[in-house]
Amino acid sequence: MTYKELQLALAVFGLEERASLREIKNRHRELVKRHHPDLGAPADSDEMRKVNAAYRVLLDYLADYRFSFAEEEFYEQNPDEQLRRQFFDDPLWGGKG
Template structure:
């Protein structure tokens, strides 16, 4: 881990040196730092003045960082303070673009549903799955199958799920009965799609 370089902010006077309070007619020790102005460079010790405890409290009561700024400047400063006064960009404007050799497997066409831009690369078109309608996509999701599944795969999956969620196996559970209804509807729809 890299060591951080310590920056001397002038907090402590050199050994044996006395720093006097900057308030006129005060001869106490100036131990507390206060800004002279709304300077951007806070590392420069000359941008500060030093007060005793009583006078720094007095200074803090009267200090207004936004003094002399218009309402618009104050609002802009507060907006920029959210990001630490660092530059920002519009969401999505600095993202990586997909390369031409990018292969994207999206069997349920989620990318199209989200409004993604069409990829014109030849390889994408070769790996893309055939278009399926929403009902078929939902039925495949219920049975947890991929598009293009064979009729034997659909039957096998239906049999597994029917055994798992049958109300007789679940002790008459109403939730299991509803799940089984959805499984049977999905199976019927996929079987009719596979036969056509």
């Protein structure tokens, strides 16, 4: 897979640079409902092939992706926890200080 193929798959799905697996699966479901021949789309739908190919590219990318479990990455992904960590003990914010 090339970066260009990954970008094309994101474009087919209409996704930005960051997306969760849940968002990818939900978007796939929406596109299948829109382009599937059994649901009213033309029988020889090239769009359905594009959607399925893009989905395979995205899933292949995610299967090989290495997730970071570093503390900094955790707080970047969970801003509420960052705020809790930053202000939890502050008496001004209700902490015991």
